[in-house]
Amino acid sequence: MATVREKGYSHWDGKLGERRFPWWPITRTGIQLAFRKKRFKFVFAGAFVPAFVFLVGLYVSERLEDFKSFVRESDRLLNIGPKYFSAYFTNDSLLFLIVLVLAFGAAGLIADDIKHSSLQLYFSRPLSKTDYLLGKMSVIFFFVLILTALPGLVLVIFKLIFAGSFKFFLDYPWLPLSILGYSALLTVFFAFYVLLLSALSKNARYVIVLIFGIYIFSNVLYGILNSIFRTPYMALFSVSANLQQAGAFIFGQKLPQAVPAGWSFLVLAGICVLAAVVLNRKIRSVEVIK
Amino acid sequence: MTAVIAASNLSKWYGNVLGLNDVSLEVEEGITGLLGPNGAGKSTFMKLITGQMKPNIGTVTVRGQKVWNNPEVFSGIGFCPENDVFYEDVTGWEFLTGLLRFYGYAPAEIRERAARALDIVDLAKDKDRLIRGYSRGMRQRVKVAQAIAHDPEIVILDEPLSGLDPLGKRKLIKLIKDFKSEGRTVLVSSHVLPEIEALTSRIVLVHQGKILAQGDIPYIRELIEAHPHQISVRSSDPRALAARFLGDRSIQKMTFAADGRTLVVETHKRDDFFGRLTGVVLEDGIEVEEISSPDDNLQAVFEYLVGK
Numbered sequence: 001m002a003t004v005r006e007k008g009y010s011h012w013d014g015k016l017g018e019r020r021f022p023w024w025p026i027t028r029t030g031i032q033l034a035f036r037k038k039r040f041k042f043v044f045a046g047a048f049v050p051a052f053v054f055l056v057g058l059y060v061s062e063r064l065e066d067f068k069s070f071v072r073e074s075d076r077l078l079n080i081g082p083k084y085f086s087a088y089f090t091n092d093s094l095l096f097l098i099v100l101v102l103a104f105g106a107a108g109l110i111a112d113d114i115k116h117s118s119l120q121l122y123f124s125r126p127l128s129k130t131d132y133l134l135g136k137m138s139v140i141f142f143f144v145l146i147l148t149a150l151p152g153l154v155l156v157i158f159k160l161i162f163a164g165s166f167k168f169f170l171d172y173p174w175l176p177l178s179i180l181g182y183s184a185l186l187t188v189f190f191a192f193y194v195l196l197l198s199a200l201s202k203n204a205r206y207v208i209v210l211i212f213g214i215y216i217f218s219n220v221l222y223g224i225l226n227s228i229f230r231t232p233y234m235a236l237f238s239v240s241a242n243l244q245q246a247g248a249f250i251f252g253q254k255l256p257q258a259v260p261a262g263w264s265f266l267v268l269a270g271i272c273v274l275a276a277v278v279l280n281r282k283i284r285s286v287e288v289i290k
Numbered sequence: 291m292t293a294v295i296a297a298s299n300l301s302k303w304y305g306n307v308l309g310l311n312d313v314s315l316e317v318e319e320g321i322t323g324l325l326g327p328n329g330a331g332k333s334t335f336m337k338l339i340t341g342q343m344k345p346n347i348g349t350v351t352v353r354g355q356k357v358w359n360n361p362e363v364f365s366g367i368g369f370c371p372e373n374d375v376f377y378e379d380v381t382g383w384e385f386l387t388g389l390l391r392f393y394g395y396a397p398a399e400i401r402e403r404a405a406r407a408l409d410i411v412d413l414a415k416d417k418d419r420l421i422r423g424y425s426r427g428m429r430q431r432v433k434v435a436q437a438i439a440h441d442p443e444i445v446i447l448d449e450p451l452s453g454l455d456p457l458g459k460r461k462l463i464k465l466i467k468d469f470k471s472e473g474r475t476v477l478v479s480s481h482v483l484p485e486i487e488a489l490t491s492r493i494v495l496v497h498q499g500k501i502l503a504q505g506d507i508p509y510i511r512e513l514i515e516a517h518p519h520q521i522s523v524r525s526s527d528p529r530a531l532a533a534r535f536l537g538d539r540s541i542q543k544m545t546f547a548a549d550g551r552t553l554v555v556e557t558h559k560r561d562d563f564f565g566r567l568t569g570v571v572l573e574d575g576i577e578v579e580e581i582s583s584p585d586d587n588l589q590a591v592f593e594y595l596v597g598k
Contacts, residue, residue: 025391124369
């Protein structure tokens with residue numbers, strides 16, 4: 001007589017793919033959702049305007065004779081070197097455009113998850129809190145690197161193409177590293193900055209206001225405090241001034257403020273640490289009732 | 291049978307609010323119903339066993355593995371939360387395929403699994419619609435689909451039947467029963483006794499963060515039978531209706547509600563009362579507008595148990 005066995009669960013025995021990047025589905029979804037917004041697509045495309053302007057500048061700098069009447073006394077500006085690249089990376093308009101892109105494309109990264117209670121879906125899957133945060137940060141990495149490292153390196157390549165020689169590269173071999181280094185700094189800082197604010201509200205619209213508000217208010221605060229205390233150290237209160245200070249240091253340029261660049265790095269690092277602490281506390285699957 | 295989920299002296303509090311108090315429970319294969327009023331601690335228990343919260347005291351294991359901070363254990367668990375948990379601007383298909391990516395399946399496998407899960411919950415033809423446009427029942431079903439799409443051994447369903455129409459409930463009940471026949475372990479919560487009754491006879495009663503009672507349906511029913519049922523009958527002539535029941539020994543108490551149109555009856559033999567009521571209505575032509583049982587629910591049983 002055959003043995004009667006209890007029917008038990010038998011798991012799917014197919015081959016699972018290696019989960020080397022468990023955060024990738026989050027990143028992919030974040031980028032896809034951002035590009036579904038018409039407003040974001042418009043802003044994102046517009047954020048390449050500074051890169052285009054600087055690219056035109058590169059071209060003109062190699063054809064100064066052709067553009068003599070057009071350039072007139074601006075030829076000093078078109079002296080292509082680290083200063084030119086530093087000007088691209090630390091100009092107010094690029095930084096503001098990055099803030100704009102992140103406000104429209106990344107404000108809801110955590111806020112929407114909190115609003116829709118989606119965190120419990122993530123954390124009931126084989127996904128750790130670190131994977132979750134890495135996935136969200138990678139969305140910001142993607143946007144910021146595309147607006148910084150990519151155009152920066154493309155500008156270097158076009159400089160070599162327009163010049164028709166490698167002289168520029170041999171003169172400044174460290175420039176690509178500065179581009180990558182400053183892009184990495186912007187990327188990491190903005191990732192923490194945006195995710196911190198995104199974790200503070202359920203409403204992505206409020207987060208957009210916060211992203212802009214804090215960025216602009218820090219500048220206004222710097223202006224007010226500077227007019228009262230008359231010291232350049234007040235620049236440490238400004239997000240953009242700190243980023244510009246760090247950028248000038250990385251590109252080996254004269255610092256815009258008479259403050260050691262180390263202080264700006266410290267302020268930026270402090271904001272990142274604060275963000276990490278807040279994110280660690282806020283990212284949990286269940287809303288805590290007090 | 292060996293316990294699939296084992297909770298030992300589990301306690302969880304949120305600030306000053308006690309969510310779960312010294313709960314020890316072993317869940318075996320098959321369907322187990324977690325029954326309790328809103329705020330009893332059912333969801334807290336489910337969130338603890340799905341590793342979303344760390345217990346303040348006690349331990350939870352699934353198949354002998356600790357749950358907290360062990361994401362790999364969730365490959366074998368499917369969780370359907372009580373509330374809506376999705377981005378409304380994605381389609382049902384995108385929602386499912388997006389979540390399946392976390393398990394490391396190949397793209398073709400993801401598509402196949404998503405299609406199968408949507409088919410099981412009858413959403414195949416609506417898969418390309420935005421979740422924003424889904425009805426309450428469809429949302430509930432897509433939540434169940436995401437819980438089963440990766441073919442988990444353990445399925446945890448938090449109030450899966452709430453908000454569904456009778457047809458939707460019947461379909462889902464059948465689906466959950468199918469899980470059992472497939473050898474899965476299902477833990478399902480509800481605050482409505484008949485819903486749980488339709489799913490399983492193995493019930494755990496939770497109240498104020500504690501396990502009040504656990505056993506099978508007859509035991510729970512027994513508790514209800516020991517507590518008189520309250521039945522409200524709104525009619526055009528409640529006093530005439532009351533007069534017809536005065537001699538009935540199974541009636542323990544009759545009162546008139548403040549509106550003057552409702553007769554409230556307390557009886558231990560609810561079915562007998564309904565049988566007689568039908569006869570009286572037919573014989574005397576008394577118009578009955580509404581019949582309800584205000585305490586024919588778990589809250590009443592709980593109150594009785596707690597009072598006891």
